[in-house]
Amino acid sequence: MTSGLTRIARAALRVAVALSPPERLEWSKAMQSEMHHASGGNALPFALGCLWAMAKARATTQTAIVNASRWTLVLCAVAWSVLHIRLAGRLSTVGATAPSMLAYFAAAAIAVGAFFTAVRGLRAAVLLAIPVIILSSFVAIGIDQMLPPQAFARFYRAIAIEYVVILSTAMLIAIGVPAWVKQQKRSTI
Amino acid sequence: MARRINISRQTLTVLSAFLETPQGWRYGYDLIKETGLKSGTLYPLLMRLHDQGLLDSEWHPSPQQGRPARHAYRLSHAGIALAKQARSSETPPLQSAVEAFA
Numbered sequence: 001m002t003s004g005l006t007r008i009a010r011a012a013l014r015v016a017v018a019l020s021p022p023e024r025l026e027w028s029k030a031m032q033s034e035m036h037h038a039s040g041g042n043a044l045p046f047a048l049g050c051l052w053a054m055a056k057a058r059a060t061t062q063t064a065i066v067n068a069s070r071w072t073l074v075l076c077a078v079a080w081s082v083l084h085i086r087l088a089g090r091l092s093t094v095g096a097t098a099p100s101m102l103a104y105f106a107a108a109a110i111a112v113g114a115f116f117t118a119v120r121g122l123r124a125a126v127l128l129a130i131p132v133i134i135l136s137s138f139v140a141i142g143i144d145q146m147l148p149p150q151a152f153a154r155f156y157r158a159i160a161i162e163y164v165v166i167l168s169t170a171m172l173i174a175i176g177v178p179a180w181v182k183q184q185k186r187s188t189i
Numbered sequence: 190m191a192r193r194i195n196i197s198r199q200t201l202t203v204l205s206a207f208l209e210t211p212q213g214w215r216y217g218y219d220l221i222k223e224t225g226l227k228s229g230t231l232y233p234l235l236m237r238l239h240d241q242g243l244l245d246s247e248w249h250p251s252p253q254q255g256r257p258a259r260h261a262y263r264l265s266h267a268g269i270a271l272a273k274q275a276r277s278s279e280t281p282p283l284q285s286a287v288e289a290f291a
Contacts, residue, residue, distance in 0.1 A: 032257075
């Protein structure tokens with residue numbers, strides 16, 4: 001019975017070593033060697049604790065968190081692009097050709113943004129978002145001066161404000177998450 | 190700008206354990222037995238202390254034949270200063286000690 005539990009404990013520690021990020025490999029080896037000193041029934045709880053610690057280390061490495069933010073942004077951008085295509089389709093059915101074309105263009109631009117964020121990372125998301133935020137802010141503020149009074153002016157303003165809010169949130173995530181992780185690592189012991 | 194150091198109750202427990210013999214090397218499993226912490230709590234804590242230069246570590250050959258070398262730990266000078274301040278005040282943040290020795 002005890003040897004069975006010991007085998008499970010050793011297997012758990014092998015998994016812990018395999019899971020450990022490169023910078024924690026020495027620590028997982030330390031856990032593995034320390035298991036030889038855990039007596040009897042304490043070996044399994046010790047090993048499971050080590051496994052948990054290494055799984056957490058793997059999940060909370062800066063790289064893992066940055067990648068999670070990156071892929072969250074990519075998925076959200078893809079969903080946003082699909083919503084634009086749906087909106088464009090609806091607009092075209094009511095004969096709003098210009099807004100429909102604009103929505104298709106925006107869907108394509110957002111998809112390109114998602115692609116570059118996936119390939120190049122969060123920096124690409126920030127670099128692509130900044131000009132769109134600036135442009136959208138100008139549109140939201142100056143739409144009345146740019147277009148003659150018409151029903152779609154309010155629609156364009158609403159869309160521009162939506163862009164500013166969504167892209168600013170995306171930028172906050174792209175800049176804030178890695179900075180927060182770095183700060184947490186420095187300030188918590 | 191001065192940065193704030195958050196110090197947990199578990200960290201205080203471990204620092205106190207190290208302070209019992211500040212110059213002595215300690216092993217993970219012995220610390221678990223002494224502090225009552227789980228391995229899933231102790232090791233991440235040791236890793237963070239080590240990352241911040243508060244803990245030294247090295248491999249010691251096991252005195253028992255056939256057993257692998259053990260990873261041993263002891264507080265660095267900065268760690269000892271932090272632990273002493275933590276024990277005397279137990280009031281985070283323990284900013285000055287870290288800055289003085291980091």
